[in-house]
Amino acid sequence: MFYRRAGIRHTRYQDERQLFPLGFDRGLIIAVLAILLAAPFLFDRLYVSGYLLPWLIWTSAALGLNLLMGWSGQIHLGYGAVMGIGAYGSVHLVRLGVPLEIAMIAGGLLSATIGTMFGGAALRMKGIYLAMATLAMQYVVDFVISHSTVISGGSLATLQVPPVSFLGIPLQGEVPTYYLALGVCFVITLFMLNVRRTSFGRALAALREKDYAAQILGISTFRYKLLAFWVSSFIGGVVGSVLAVTYLRAISPDQFHIELSIQILAMIIVGGLGSVLGPFFGTALILFAPILLNNLLGFTAGKFGWSLPIDLRAHLPLMAYGALVIGFLLYEPLGLAKIYANFRNYLLVWPFRHAQR
Amino acid sequence: MSLDRRSFIAGSAALAAPLVLPVQVFxxxxxxxxxxxxxxxxxxxxxxxxxxxxxxxxxxxxxxxxxxxxxxxxxxxxxxxxxxxxxxxxxxxxxxxxxxxxxxxxxxxxxxxxxxxxxxxxxxxxxxxxxxxxxxxxxxxxxxxxxxNYWTQAGLIIEQFKKTEKGSLKGKKIVFVHIDTPFGKEPLPILNVLAKKEGYELAAFPYTPPGNDQSAIWPQVRRARPDFVIFWGAGVGQTVALTEAIRNGLPMDRVSGSVWLSESDMDVVGREAAKGVMKVEPCVxxxxxxxxxxxxxxxxxxxxxxxxxxxxxxxxxxxxxxxxxxxxxxxxxxxxxxxxxxxxxxxxxxxxxxxxxxxxxxxxxxxxxxxxDHQGGGMGRIARWDGAKFVPITDWYSANQDVVWEEIRKNSEEFKKSGK
CATH class of the missing domain: 3.40.50.2300 (Response regulator)
Structure with a gap:
């Protein structure tokens, strides 16, 4: 009914192989993209810079981590540090007068280099042991940044981002910054959608399932494990610099602590490991559920004249948020992306309840 | 899990609910x-x-x-x-x-x-x-x-120490125990400059955040035989620092914190044991x-x-x-x-x-x-814990503002230069 699958006959290989074979999906994506493109003119500034901008940035980061954790199955607990390296690298370069376009890439390369060095641990370790190694990376990087005043920026440990421009457009106000984040997120999403169709993506999937089986099949685990860390850290570094330039505007060491790593980890687990759509949903839930629940409770309390003690008033939304996350994962352990897939499968055959596969 | 009709409808209703809630009008x-x-x-x-x-x-x-x-x-x-x-x-x-x-x-x-x-x-x-x-x-x-600000607070504390020593800190040893974060290290530039000016010896002991275990640091502080101790942290680190200071037998009337010390902290440390410790009071x-x-x-x-x-x-x-x-x-x-x-x-x-x-x-x-001047003049006073409440031991005063403002200007110049 909605998807109109009947009568679709692919007569060429490229039709069959396109990213979204169903017309309805293509239409949906174009509609979402159009809304995102027009957002600064449609919505209030509150929603653009308070919701959409962080959503795009955090989603980009979650996509980068998902490549490593969801695709190649290598656990990483220090992704916040990876982003921090990119942010500090690029902001320092920008302060030295390097154009932002180059500084972003350089920040990514710096993250990729350091990230790969720590990723080398993955050659010998797996699972929970690798988690510990990457956790160590988080703390080592935190320590180095906050203890070298040259990096962290003086006794106040705050590094201001100077006014920058991207491709000749000054990044001032919420509109250009939003479009930069949107552009980066778009490129990363496109990359992630395509990566699973490449030999690289398939090699990562083979690694994830069983690394020595992959080695027997002729996939160099050495090469692809490091490559997975390289690519993922590169994305992390670039997103880190986007985060610094468009959102934080002044960086300090505590912004890239373990909390950020865990937050992004939670986004991909709640959203769905190994899915492209998942991080979008996961980020929205993790970032905005506390805010919305807080506002909802504040609104309801105001409406009905409840006088809640402030501590309870502040903690109730967090309890509801925790329950929400657990509830979603109990309902569908494969994440929000799978819930969407179920929903889509339901509509694919609607009004019938089942279709023969 | 697959989706059936009932949960589909229930889910859609839950999703749509926030959209129909009315917007608050003031x-x-x-x-x-x-x-x-x-x-x-x-x-x-x-x-x-x-x-x-x-x-x-x-x-x-x-x-x-x-x-x-x-x-x-x-x-x-x-x-x-x-x-x-x-x-x-x-x-x-x-x-x-x-x-x-x-x-x-x-x-x-x-x-x-x-x-x-x-x-x-x-x-x-x-x-x-x-x-x-x-x-x-x-x-x-x-x-x-x-x-x-924290620089002024450090300046006030040093001035009080100087008064305790009848006007000269020459040859005295001041230990600064701080949480190892930018916040904890913030007073260091002021303390260093004042060390040169007043002639005291400064030793800094950082502890790892969040500071719930400082047992390795405080024996070293004791061995350093300080004339005065300043401890710098917030939240849990403060009570742990005080407990350790007491356990290591440091004279509490020569220990001072910043503004971050309150009655609630004293309940944790023990009201009687913490007697004598000083803090900066920005208001009564x-x-x-x-x-x-x-x-x-x-x-x-x-x-x-x-x-x-x-x-x-x-x-x-x-x-x-x-x-x-x-x-x-x-x-x-x-x-x-x-x-x-x-x-x-x-x-x-x-x-x-x-x-x-x-x-x-x-x-x-x-x-x-x-x-x-957005600081408001830089006045504060020192109060001492008497076992039940903080009792002011000085009048409102301001001290070492020249050093503090030098540091303020140095940093704000840097901020201005970054073009905002």
């Missing part, structure tokens, strides 16, 4: 809106609760007495959990609803909001948090600490000041208190009242200058930056905010 009267997103749940927790309770009680007092300069104060309170996306959302929401002042009470949040507040011309209060160089009003017109503690008495009589007494009554008059509660009196005084001054508004950030900014010799009936040291 009555149009003469109000000044403040937004107070603070961290009630992650790091500052009980500090925020007490601070915020003081602020709200004072606003209730002012509003019940008919407001200030014809304006009522509206304060929106939310929890930002020290999380930047949440804080920035709260800031943007506050701005949209017409708030002209924000008080985030969090250093990371204040840092991220500085460029935004300067751009949007919204007054940001950064009491005991944020950038210390925001005291330089010429570089940060819309960032107002309105209170003594206890229930003696007239403002606190008024709150007890007219707000708490009438059942309108914002929190538990036994917190009224504690250290952080009074800090909250202190900041609230300054904000309200800013509104009064602004209303004097332009009675009919319009209520905007610049309107309030004019008022806040013309506060002169304000003491809130004896709650604060004489505070004067000017367009250059």
């Amino acid at each position: 009555a149009q009267e003469k109000i000044v809106r403040f937004t107070l997103p603070q961290d009630f749940t992650r790091i500052y927790t009980f500090v925020t609760s007490e601070y915020n309770q003081g602020q709200r009680d004072y606003f209730t007092l002012v509003n019940d007495r008919g407001g200030v300069g014809g304006y009522k104060i509206v304060a929106d309170i939310t929890d930002h959990a020290n999380d930047l996306p949440r804080a920035i959302e709260a800031y943007e929401r506050g701005k949209r609803e017409g708030a002209v002042l924000i008080d985030p009470l969090s250093t990371p949040v204040a840092r991220a909001l500085v460029p935004r507040a300067l751009e949007d011309k919204i007054n940001m209060i950064t009491a005991y948090s944020g950038r210390s160089d925001a005291a330089d009003g010429s570089a940060f017109p819309y960032v107002l600490p309105l209170s003594i 503690g206890g229930r003696e000041p007239k403002v606190i008495k008024d709150i007890l009589a007219d707000v708490v007494g009438k059942g309108k208190g914002a929190g538990p009554e036994n917190k009224v008059g504690t250290g952080y509660y009074n800090y909250g009242v202190q900041m609230a009196t300054l904000m309200v005084e800013g509104v009064r001054k602004a209303a004097e200058k332009a009675p009919n508004g319009p209520v905007t950030g610049p309107w309030l900014n004019e008022g806040l930056r013309s506060i002169t010799n304000f003491t809130a009936d004896g709650l604060l040291p004489p505070t004067t905010i000017t367009k250059d």
Whole structure:
């Protein structure tokens, strides 16, 4: 009914192989993209810079981590540090007068280099042991940044981002910054959608399932494990610099602590490991559920004249948020992306309840 | 799990529910809106609760007495959990609803909001948090600490030590135990400069954050045989530091903290054992000041208190009242200058930056905010814990401001250079 699958006959290989074979999906994506493109003119500034901008940035980061954790199955607990390296690298370069376009890439390369060095641990370790190694990376990087005043920026440990421009457009106000984040997120999403169709993506999937089986099949685990860390850290570094330039505007060491790593980890687990759509949903839930629940409770309390003690008033939304996350994962352990897939499968055959596969 | 019809409908209804909830509409009267997103749940927790309770009680007092300069104060309170996306959302929401002042009470949040507040011309209060160089009003017109920063606090403590030693610290040894974060290291430049000037020897001992285990550091402090000890931290690290200091037999009357020490900390450490320890007081503690008495009589007494009554008059509660009196005084001054508004950030900014010799009936040291000095004069006093309460041992005084302002200017110049 909605998807109109009947009568679709692919007569060429490229039709069959396109990213979204169903017309309805293509239409949906174009509609979402159009809304995102027009957002600064449609919505209030509150929603653009308070919701959409962080959503795009955090989603980009979650996509980068998902490549490593969801695709190649290598656990990483220090992704916040990876982003921090990119942010500090690029902001320092920008302060030295390097154009932002180059500084972003350089920040990514710096993250990729350091990230790969720590990723080398993955050659010998797996699972929970690798988690510990990457956790160590988080703390080592935190320590180095906050203890070298040259990096962290003086006794106040705050590094201001100077006014920058991207491709000749000054990044001032919420509109250009939003479009930069949107552009980066778009490129990363496109990359992630395509990566699973490449030999690289398939090699990562083979690694994830069983690394020595992959080695027997002729996939160099050495090469692809490091490559997975390289690519993922590169994305992390670039997103880190986007985060610094468009959102934080002044960086300090505590912004890239373990909390950020865990937050992004939670986004991909709640959203769905190994899915492209998942991080979008996961980020929205993790970032905005506390805010919305807080506002909802504040609104309801105001409406009905409840006088809640402030501590309870502040903690109730967090309890509801925790329950929400657990509830979603109990309902569908494969994440929000799978819930969407179920929903889509339901509509694919609607009004019938089942279709023969 | 596959989807059946019932859960499909239930899910759709749950998703659609927030969309049909009505949008809150505010009555149009003469109000000044403040937004107070603070961290009630992650790091500052009980500090925020007490601070915020003081602020709200004072606003209730002012509003019940008919407001200030014809304006009522509206304060929106939310929890930002020290999380930047949440804080920035709260800031943007506050701005949209017409708030002209924000008080985030969090250093990371204040840092991220500085460029935004300067751009949007919204007054940001950064009491005991944020950038210390925001005291330089010429570089940060819309960032107002309105209170003594950490550099000034360090300067005050050293001055008090000097007085204890009858005017000279030559050859003395001062140990600085601090949490190993930028916040903990902040006073170091001042202490170093003063070490050269006063001739004392400075030894710094950092402990790893969050500071719930400092047992390795304090025996070293004891072995260093210090004449004086300054400990610098916040939250859990403070009580652990004090406990360890007591356990290692350091003379408590030669130990001092910053403003971050309160009655609640003393309950954890043991009221009797901590006797003698000093702290910096930026405003009067206890229930003696007239403002606190008024709150007890007219707000708490009438059942309108914002929190538990036994917190009224504690250290952080009074800090909250202190900041609230300054904000309200800013509104009064602004209303004097332009009675009919319009209520905007610049309107309030004019008022806040013309506060002169304000003491809130004896709650604060004489505070004067000017367009250059957002610190308010740099006055504070030292108080000593006597086992039941903090007793002031000095009058309001200001010290070493030349050194402090050198550091402030150095950093604010750097900020200006980055082109904002």
